[in-house]
Amino acid sequence: MAIGPSSRGTLSRQVLADHVYDELMVAFMDGRLEADEALNIDSLARDLEISQTPIREALARLESTGLVIRTALKGYRVAPLFSLEEVVELMNARQLIEPENAFLACSRSTDALVAQLEQTIVDLDRSSEQADSVATIRPYWQADERFHRLIAESTGNRFLLAAYTALGGHVQRFRLFGGLGVSDAGPAIAEHTRVLDAFKAGDADAARAGMDEHICGVRTRAVADAAGEH
Amino acid sequence: MAIGPSSRGTLSRQVLADHVYDELMVAFMDGRLEADEALNIDSLARDLEISQTPIREALARLESTGLVIRTALKGYRVAPLFSLEEVVELMNARQLIEPENAFLACSRSTDALVAQLEQTIVDLDRSSEQADSVATIRPYWQADERFHRLIAESTGNRFLLAAYTALGGHVQRFRLFGGLGVSDAGPAIAEHTRVLDAFKAGDADAARAGMDEHICGVRTRAVADAAGEH
DNA sequence: ACGGAAAACTTCCTATAGGAAGAATGATCC
DNA sequence: GGATCATTCTTCCTATAGGAAGTTTTCCGT
Structure with missing residues (x-):
């Protein structure tokens, strides 16, 4: 223990x-x-x-x-291990909420928010290089979580934040007990960056699309990962 | 107390x-x-x-x-009273999640579910007639909650249910401390029935649209109610 | 009489000890 | 060897006592 x-x-x-x-x-x-x-x-x-x-x-x-x-x-x-079925369910649920969060957050974005988001991507990048075991992967997951949470917090809707929080814990569980180590880092960083670019451009629709693609990507990689394991 | x-x-x-x-x-x-x-x-x-x-x-x-x-x-x-701003935020959040819940639940609906939904509307109708005070309004709210929860439970996605649950408590708070007594009953029953009809017809798109209209209706009436009070 | 300080009170938080009920394990007896 | 019973363990619940912080009340000096 x-x-x-x-x-x-x-x-x-x-x-x-x-x-x-x-x-x-x-x-x-x-x-x-x-x-x-x-x-x-x-x-x-x-x-x-x-x-x-x-x-x-x-x-x-x-x-x-x-x-x-x-x-x-x-x-x-x-909590028990994540099943593949659950992973898909979780990603489907995230896909309903998080793209809209990105849209809303981008619509009322500020320079400060963009800077903070950028920082999470820097952290993500740096920690992905240093992570080599379960113990050292924590900063990577924290940076990932922070990116998504920042966006949820910036929607200006406390109930969307509550909904995200309800999923966020399960996302943690997925990270821990479902799969995708740092192998996910490359694509994830690229996708986060795409969302950030939309924020920089103030293009809320692109932010939504970018987040949608990101969640799709996570799901696809998780499913592929699970399929390649057995 | x-x-x-x-x-x-x-x-x-x-x-x-x-x-x-x-x-x-x-x-x-x-x-x-x-x-x-x-x-x-x-x-x-x-x-x-x-x-x-x-x-x-x-x-x-x-x-x-x-x-x-x-x-x-x-x-x-x-919890404190609901402000008008919060009401709008809550309804916006519900509007993101619940129409999709209705769509999914309708897609995989069963006769049993339809029967249960129908029962909640019967209960809603009956209790709206008997509710005349804060104490007797409880069955009305319970029937309302049950309708929405049944749908969330029938999506086949436990995380959407978790997200709904995160909002559901706040919906209770809204019912209690935000507004809309049984005056809401007439339109609400009609809107619930519309959703049920879509379930009966197996038309998932109509179910989504019906739920969307319902949430819109609740928001509109809540805002009108608040405006008429001051 | 009034302002301010001290005491009393309330409330939350912590700590500890122990009882009841169920589950698991092992021992005893046939 | 197998069934029954006792022991142990775990977990939930109770009870109680006391510390810390805030609030109210009281009291004293000016």
Whole structure:
């Protein structure tokens, strides 16, 4: 399991549950938690050296992200592996929402947003070169997530952001337990750049189309990846 | 606040937090909780005659529905009133997702689904006649919610359902704290029926169009309602 | 009387210990 | 060897106690 004690030495006037939430998130990203693994409240409390209450709260919140599954009277587990079917479903769902997000965000884009998006692509590029294991791939996924989330946050519609967030957790799960390592980096960077170019040009329709192609690309590569594996 | 002790006499081998969750939901629907009201963990525990732990867990889960807001170190509150701006945003978000849900659900519809949808419209009709106060309007909202949720559940895409769920809580909040009482019933029933007719005919495009019109209608009436109030 | 400081109170958050119920495991007895 | 029962483990829930921060009330000095 490998969840170490939390290093909350300083200024711990922060809610402990938030800390646990972050800690678990990092553990997910670093691949220290396997799919379907049981998440024992007692063990976690022991490992993190805090009481059960904040653990329960963090897990309850994590459940709505899809990374964690709760069975009544049985406890929490890490979400299971992604099936190919699920990957397709997830991409279909993203394809409904994210192109429109890109359209809206581009329609009301600012220089600051363009700069931020550009930064995520730089990060994506840099981290793709350095990623060579499950542990070092985290910055790559973070940059990817940040790109999509920035766009969702810039739609000016908090409910579209909520809808994206509902999918975002599952996207994380896909990244972790579904497939596509850094092998995806080349095409993904190109596709992100295409979207960014549309933002720079202020062409909202092109932004939508670019995002659509990107999601299509991810799906295609994921399916191909799964087909080439068996 | 008016949350009575939970009547869990029998077979209480059920997770207590689920019970609290349901109890709070019903309290919402019955209008026993006002917008922005503080949700005191201690008080709730006293009123429901259980300890704090299941309360915390239920509230943590409710937070992801948008009906409850948590501020770190301050506690939980009932979500605030809907502003007109938010209503428009919510409807725009629904308009992106729900027509497509209708299209997909219609494409793979069954007789059973049609029957269930028809039942929700019957319920909607019946409860709209009987609803005369905030307390008796609950069945009306339930029938409305059930119609939309049934469709989301029948898309065959669990992530679209997740996205709908992310919005669904806010739709509840809109119903409660945004506006449109049973005055909405006439047009709403007609629009739901239109969608149902498309399902009966197996015309997925018409189902999508019908749902699109329905959401448009809700938005238009909500905006008109708000304009006529000041 | 009034402003400000101290005390009391409330509320959230944390911690710890333990009980009840179900599941899994192993031991005993036929 | 197989079935039954006891033990152990896990998990949920309860109870309680206390710390920290904010808020209200009270009280004192000017």
